[in-house]
Amino acid sequence: MWQFFHKLGSPKWFFGISTRFMPWLLAGGLLLLMSGVIWGLAFAPKDYLQGNSYRIIFIHVPTAFMAQSVYIMMASAALVTLVWRMKLADVFVKAVAPVGLILTFLALFTGAVWGKPTWGTWWIWDARLTSMLILLFLYGGVIALDRAINDEKSAARAVAVLVLVGVVNIPIIKYSVEWWNTLHQPATFKLTEKPSMPAEMWVPLLLSVLGLYLIFGWLACVRMQTEILSREQRTRWVKEFVTKGRV
Amino acid sequence: MAFDSFSALIVMEGHGPYVWACYAVFFVLMALMMIASVRSRSATIESCRRGYELQAEKSTVAAASATSASFARVNVSQD
Numbered sequence: 001m002w003q004f005f006h007k008l009g010s011p012k013w014f015f016g017i018s019t020r021f022m023p024w025l026l027a028g029g030l031l032l033l034m035s036g037v038i039w040g041l042a043f044a045p046k047d048y049l050q051g052n053s054y055r056i057i058f059i060h061v062p063t064a065f066m067a068q069s070v071y072i073m074m075a076s077a078a079l080v081t082l083v084w085r086m087k088l089a090d091v092f093v094k095a096v097a098p099v100g101l102i103l104t105f106l107a108l109f110t111g112a113v114w115g116k117p118t119w120g121t122w123w124i125w126d127a128r129l130t131s132m133l134i135l136l137f138l139y140g141g142v143i144a145l146d147r148a149i150n151d152e153k154s155a156a157r158a159v160a161v162l163v164l165v166g167v168v169n170i171p172i173i174k175y176s177v178e179w180w181n182t183l184h185q186p187a188t189f190k191l192t193e194k195p196s197m198p199a200e201m202w203v204p205l206l207l208s209v210l211g212l213y214l215i216f217g218w219l220a221c222v223r224m225q226t227e228i229l230s231r232e233q234r235t236r237w238v239k240e241f242v243t244k245g246r247v
Numbered sequence: 248m249a250f251d252s253f254s255a256l257i258v259m260e261g262h263g264p265y266v267w268a269c270y271a272v273f274f275v276l277m278a279l280m281m282i283a284s285v286r287s288r289s290a291t292i293e294s295c296r297r298g299y300e301l302q303a304e305k306s307t308v309a310a311a312s313a314t315s316a317s318f319a320r321v322n323v324s325q326d
Contacts, residue, residue, distance in 0.1 A: 042248050052259035055266050059273045110269040117265050226288040233295045242295045
């Protein structure tokens with residue numbers, strides 16, 4: 001276990017192992033996402049209440065779910081940065097923050113477009129929507145703070161503290177539909193219960209969630225590799241990789 | 248299929264513009280993000296390569312000027 005932890009901290013080891021996994025992550029992710037989306041758009045039955053507008057769920061739920069789980073992953077990495085000073089954890093936070101920002105934006109956008117035919121409005125300042133907007137600002141704040149500080153180590157520490165403070169927003173998003181009266185419908189998936197939708201609806205949704213998860217994994221690998229290469233360009237292994245093409 | 252025809256799939260009983268707009272924005276943004284990430288990775292590799300080449304040039308120039316240093320004996324008059 002500790003040996004694994006130690007290895008995980010090594011940028012060179014990560015670079016080698018991620019290069020091996022990346023094609024599988026991309027291929028599996030695209031396959032799952034496309035099959036979930038095509039199934040959801042053309043083959044899943046129409047919702048008896050919302051009609052066809054509910055088909056937005058097959059991208060809205062995956063993006064919203066990923067937006068929050070990326071933040072939780074970032075917060076775990078931030079904790080590792082602060083406690084163990086592991087370089088790779090900071091690389092992760094820096095690499096995935098823009099991905100989280102885009103996913104949160106997509107969740108808000110698809111939600112707004114879904115809201116128009118369903119609730120009659122694009123936007124309402126209710127608990128779920130507002131807390132998601134705060135998540136968008138948190139991602140923006142993390143990116144801005146990281147760019148504002150030149151020194152790599154101070155930037156890493158400041159960003160880690162901001163990410164950890166912001167994690168309080170995650171349970172607020174999760175329970176907002178239960179604590180307050182909101183227009184937003186309650187969670188589609190719960191770990192403890194069977195989904196309330198028929199299988200023809202939740203299976204494609206699950207496929208697109210898993211697909212987006214894998215694509216996020218691929219994006220995280222590509223972006224972390226970029227960050228590692230620019231940070232470690234003085235080392236011998238990067239030189240060998242750049243000139244000979246292998247780690 | 249949940250729709251009778253392809254045009255019914257596009258129209259989606261009036262909800263088509265909402266649904267298709269969401270999917271279009273989703274796929275465009277995801278594709279842009281993926282392409283930008285791959286490009287920035289290749290750009291970083293390229294800039295590393297250029298850096299190493301520059302370094303190599305510098306060191307050959309330095310080596311060349313080093314070998315051109317003469318060790319010729321200087322005759323100093325002993326008188």
